Amino acid sequence: VDRGPHGVEVIMIIVLMKLIWPDNVFVCRGNHEEESLNKNYSFYDEVQLRFPHSVDLNEAPMFNHFSDMFAHMPLAVLIGGQILGMHGGISPKLRSLQDIVDIERPIVEFMNNTLACDLVWSDPATASKKDIRGFKPNLEREPTAGIGQLFGKDAVRNICEKVGVNMIIRGHQAPLHGYSLFADNLMITLFSAPGYKGKTPENTNMGASLMIAETMEITIRQIEVSENYRMLRMKDLEKRKGEAQKRADAAKESKTV
Template structure:
């Protein structure tokens, strides 16, 4: 037994024992309390900490690389805020929610691991923004196209014109594949047509809606887009300058153009300006879409001036994106007989109108006559010719060509037709077009096979005729006829023609896109043409009366 000499020694001993016992107990408690499963700190996190952790987790999984846009980040934060608030209000455990959601997604997809992206692509966002429609009506909305654009659409086109003006399009000059007909997509539309008078459509945005867009600060191309699919008030000098500039470009081109793929091809338009807007909305505008036109821009329709002016404006701004060749109606003999000559005179009067028509006539005379697409498809307005023994024959055609001479290659290129009555024939005179003299050629199987072999081509795309469904194939798809003016003819719903265009992709798959219109649309079109014809006759009558009065005055003076 330990003996203590005094009270002081006992006190020091007791103090040491106390410190030892407290130290042992504290260590034991610390080890015991911190052992086992770590606590879940999820529920104790603040709202800001949860948001920060979620964003950090996105970074760690490389999903934040798609968040370069501030708008996307804001959308994500807004979504995160909403989800976290709901979780906090409902008092639901995050881990349990995650497991339940994962189970639901697994059942729905039939897969065990499904990674749901927290962001959508830029393309998807644009589609969602543009459609603004329910899923139930999605197919119907996608297959419907109108000529009048929204403010947002107009803004995008004008911005696109500015953005792409110095940017070349991606091209593939040649493909190893042969041309192949793919799917057909059919579009419906409303009954609006281009009106002769400058009328504000009820759905058309006004200029003041386009913030920062002052027409005075825009070039003629952007002003035509801003104006929409209706009559455009050109000044005499600006239209004259537009035609002169475009003519210079056409004059510098070969009679045979060479167009890479992918591209979009259109047949006859015939002054149907509102339909030109529809086509560009369906297939893309020429600022970012390689586009080919096969002639017949004027006559029979009421707005040949606007059609040609818009195409010329695009040609000036994007000369390598748009390929324009001549049709048989781009000749004085036809468009003086039909409506285009009078359309110009009605717009600008007798004196200025004559000068303006001369500018159009000069432009027509320099238009190329054919285009070789992807080295394998030859496109022209009319068809083949016995004088077409090589592609060099087209290249060597001298322009300007004022009038087409019968039995010449230029005439055959714009006037010829496939021979539907004797499909196995060679070349025959085309008396269907002119019963007395014939104009152009009728060509059958023998002529096609022989010409294709000489030219080393696989297909011809042409316009010039009006298939009921907008397009037709001849000789197992070797010849395609394309007509892009819907509602051009027909007395009943069953006989009203479709309009058609074709999109050729980089693998030479040809997708047909068509516009089907109603009888009301056709009636509106007929009424508009009838109104212009009435004005034309009145103008001629007034001109005759004016001349007779002038003759009387001269005789009286004599």
């Protein structure tokens, strides 16, 4: 959600898939499945627009339903007993898989410096930060105090050994080719939406998905974006930037009144 005008449809399709195939569809919560972020970005306004009776009642029943669902969503998934998946990344507070199981839900708001927050907000060290060892506050996401962790290759190796997995799959970033490898292939960053960022064909990201066989052999499938879709996406991004600026200006005005 918060990424384009069809967040409601995306969520409803995922929910329907989970209802139809409960033993085959597993969904991990991301950092934007949170009430405060949805109100600061676009999902709250989208829900209120799509269900206008909520506005008339001076309430937000549909948005509250979505928020309640987000608060109960799992934060990680274990694939074949060998691959750990989450939205953001790892944490110094992660000592075993049981630590994730023990996280109490519902979680309405993520509190910084907690395992739950790290699982949805953390990132691997970028090329410019490649000298990072272990964990540091993720100032790239929040420049004052940081939110989540920025972690090095050694941290990935240590976590894999601690929790007993062979690989970690995470999202939260949009690599140019739809996926990127980290820590000697122990971690894959996966982003399935093509055309999410980029203004030219050369710097527009591809999407990617993984096919994992019962033998745990992984096949990467890349998804290209058409020029028509890329242009539509650019227009949508510019529109959302304008809307975000209006919300920021309105917030400043309300504080000065």
